[in-house]
Amino acid sequence: MGEEAVFPGERVTGYDVTDRLDTDYYAVFADIPDADREVWDRAKAYVDEVGDRMVAAWDTADYPLEIATRLGELDLFNDGVEHPALTRFSPLAAGLVNMEVSRGDGSLGTVIAVQGGLALRTLALFGSPAQQEQWLVPLARAEVLGSFALTEPDHGSDSVSLETTARREGDSWVLRGAKKWIGNGASGGIAFVWARVDSPGADDHGGVRCFLVPQDAPGYTGTVITGKVSLRGIHQAHIVLDDVLLPADAVLPGARTFKDASTVLYSTRSGVAWSALGHATACYEAALSYSQQRIQFGKPLAAFQMVQERLTRMLDDLTSMQLYCRRLADLESAGALRPTQASLAKFHNTRTARRIAATARDLLGGNGILLENRVMMHLADIEAIHTYEGTESVQALLLGRDITGRSAFA
16 A cells, blocks of 8 residues: 655654653662552553553543452552551552553552552451451452442531441441542442441441441442543442341451541542652653754744753753652651541642643643643543542641641541
């Protein structure tokens, strides 16, 4: 076949803006230990393997379970969870996986947050030996998908006010209530459901417990939420618990207060900061590549002063995000990371990622809204991570209480 015809006004039909540039202006990641770099390289290879398929899934709002479970096959779900049965990732390795997978696709970054950061961590921290024996390795390998069911339709930021109840009925528990925005909540796996005990006269009446609930249990209904314009490549569910009957040993013995749920959430906020860095890196590198390929007014966009100034601002923001994340990992490795330090990293990085993504979208012009260039996809997905694991306002109140000693929560 002959060469394709070139028509006036269309000499360039597409741009290569998704290649990895390994931007690291301050050499923040130059001294990574070999073991951590091996994990990072494994995540890079995974992203290269599935990236194009996830763009198609995002477009059609499909959740390709075989791509999600591939993360388990590659042993990438650990997220820094420590347990003798699990491969140990350092905080730095766990962060790099979050960053790299999110750089490829935000939905997959959320899969890691849900499966590893929330479900696996909950079981490792609070589960009984028998529960861990049965479920821990299958969760880590994604042989079973897990979800963390805390948020309710009426209670998002004020999740401490949860209304889902767990009442004792003989030697059993009965769960009743509703949950919303639950990743993997309609996957057919298991759900870690947080509920308030309704057993008048019992020592734990009014307290908060966590229950391991098989999603095929009678009375459990998980319905995929449709109409999302963010994180379209993972399904989140609206869950109804209509008098779900569970055995006595369904409760996680180590989870006894809402503070235990908060412990899991605090741990995953570091992961969100790393995830935001991945999104921002993809957007900055797409903008830089595009500016060097796109010709306007007879020269590449990169040769214009205004474009160089925008790229410099983006690099400034990106480097600050990298420094936050590396310091987080160092503090966590030393056992010195405080929950509010993780809050500050999430607060800073998701806000900054929004700014970088918006600038990149604008710099790409009309091409910035095409899925093939992925910037618009990242911009939309950042909106979700900016909200989950604690909104900007909640993080600000946590930080404000810490630095002033005064609570401003209503």
